[in-house]
Amino acid sequence: MSSYLDAADAAVEHALASGARYADARVMYRRTESMSARNGDVEALDQGESVGVGVRALVGSSWGFFATPHLDLPAARAAGRQAVEIARASAHVPGPAAMIPAEPEVGSWSSECLVDPLSVPLSDKGDLLTAATAEMRKQGADIATGLYQIWDTRKWFVSSEGHRIEQHIRECGGGISATAVGDRETQVRSYPSRRGQYGTRGWELVTEIGLAAQAARVADEAQALLRAPQCLAGETALILGGEQLALQIHESVGHAIELDRILGWEAAYAGTSWLDLAELGKLRYGSGLMNIVIDATYPGALGSFGYDDEGTKAGKHDAVRDGIWTGVLAGRESAAVAGLDYAGSVRSMDWSGLPIVRMTNVGLEPGPHTLDEIIAATDDGVFMDMNRSWSIDDKRLNFQFGCEIGYEVKNGELGRMLKNPTYTGIGPTFWQSMDMLSSEIVAWGTPNCGKGQPGQIGHTGHPAAPARFQNVRVGVRG
Template sequence: FAVGDLDDAAARRAGEQATAIARASAVVPGPDLDLLEIPVRQDSWASPCAEDPLSVSLADKGDLVVGVTDTMHRAGVPLASALYQVWDTRTWFVSSEGHRIDQHIRECGAGMHCLAIGEGSTQRRSYPAFRGDYGTAGWEQVRATDLPAHAERIAAEAQALLTAPQCPAGTTDVILGGEQMSLQIHESVGHAVELDRILGWEAGYAGTSWLDLAQLGRLRYGSELMNITADPTLPGALGSFGYDDEGTPAAPNDIVRDGTWVGVLAGRDSAARAGLDYAGAVRSDGYARLPMVRMTNVGLLAGPDSLESMIAATDDGIFMEHNRSWSIDDKRRNFQFGCEIGWEIKNGERGRMLRNPTYTGIGPQFWASMDMLAGESERRFWGTPNCGKGQPGQVGHTGHPAMPARFRNVRVGVTG
């Protein structure tokens, strides 16, 4: 039970109402509700922040976004947009078990995009990602993104795409950039391993999951290069926190290890129902919403390769980056993604720019085809600030460590 009024009397009333509801509910016949036991904490936690984003003047913020849009316009595109977003969230979590947790999370990020318009075609280019990039950090996150250094380039690429060849249809090797990999992880792994979906508790928004708990620890999710963790302790990543909204302390856990599915995202109730000994992935987007299972920082561990070595090792393929469209079925298995830009790869070299690149696949088969994965130097914590789930809908902030990867024999150029 929560309330938006922060005075002492309102807080006391909220506690009294929550207690009354709990007592009344306890006498209603129904299945017992088991909760995973967790340590009771009295603690405070704050995300790292080198430069308070609320202390940066509106003039400086405005100069940044207006300046980069002006640069893109001068470079010849008719439509350009830039934005920054800041969240400063303070929560005080109190439970009847004895929790007293004060948590302060500051999140920040920025992005830009432009549109080039030709006869019968519109092309988009974005930086650093199609909706910007975000982290649990201060304004230093925005400064590091360095929008001005990339504004002219993406405007030129958007215009070049108008006359670039169409992505061919067929089957070929595909190399995905890190930003597109982050969405691939988000849609085909992150949502699929949410335990409330697996149990069938959450089906109202984009479906359930193809995974079956009976296969946990045995199912092949992908190739041996596929090692995915859920880690809310990563400094600066958007899905990081000290405690979730059930008071469970943040802790990493494996989701996929050497290609085998070994873990899920869970809350105290779903973990108890499934017989698991970990939780810590329950959050809400505000005081007036019930917490639910959400992604934390769900992403890949580094591989042994590099983008350069992937291109050199590919005789025939396409390099795609920056998401433009996405579609996935209600079990989180069959997907199709479109990217903003592609490049033809021939005999180990990057060649022609391609427009409207798309690829499609089925989750476990697609991940099984991953045979090259970039290393730690190309691993980046991408932030997704608009993950939707639940009814009434809630918006979650999730992080996705990702890097470029190569997939073999992928169907590309699908337009329907």
């Protein structure tokens, strides 16, 4: 759309005229839709559109960023000038600022979408959620909820180096959840994930999930958990389902390899990282089964795109190979400070947010086993699935996760259902104990990753499969 590109051009040109040595501008137009149902009724339907331009300017060695919803040319020019004024203020306390060189990309990209999710009738979507939640309620759920979310985003990016990029990214997904309320506890079962499954795909993703078909099972299991024994407390072999392992990757690998954290740029809020760049290429992160790839080109995964928000074309590279730490999530600025030669992981939540280092798709390559084989090979342990709580320290080392459901594993078979399964550990110790990994990879989507100040919510993807870990402390309770 030429008017949007014109606005971006005007912002960049005026930033340069005002004294910037580099500037870029990103116009974003996004439509959103979400629906929530509870106990057979719709309780919220929200639709929205959001349009604006965010301008980034580098003056000397200081950055400024300004965003406005007004896209007429005078407003866009003013935004460029204001970004420069803010950059000049940053020079009160200047620091190093550089960017690795980049070829000026000119291109366009669209995510694959078979069924436009915004074109599906609201009544059909409502019927899906009300039927699934009514069925869970009928099966004994005290609280039955369902949700879908849709984001339809178009972006136009230009830079003073000659970048000129258009993108159209459609994302959607959803899920259901049943809560059973006891005297002094609640138990929850969800499908296909606590927050639902999401991807850069069309409504076909939601159709494939098949929410209604799982409703009765989910409600039954929530009730059964109230009667189940507590997860044992102690050290044991731990088998994690793929959905939980996806969050384990997100928290204890994805955030740890963000270069801005490693450099200290997030020290006061999100935190730093236990990783030291001097150890890149040498540090043992996990066992030899651990191969983690950063891949923004993964088809249909929630962290996929054509170009990041500073114009770097989507790519794929290793983060961990054969258990050795080999790569980071970087942007052009952080890479320059760190002395690295690749970027491609800078994104912002919307037009009003500053692009920052973000996970794309960070996930495991498949292992040689199946979940059935892993269980069959385990004499004594616990199987846990579906995340319920998550917490990790500011260096991304000390974690504690809670899952919705657990099972004893005895003599190669699943045994009793266990409630309140939790496990805790230290990142590299945990990953080095991984001795079996399934080949059954699913690219789980995380639509609620918080980072940055002002706070931004990011969408990330995490290919993951069930795996086994040894000598893990389980059953932590308050």
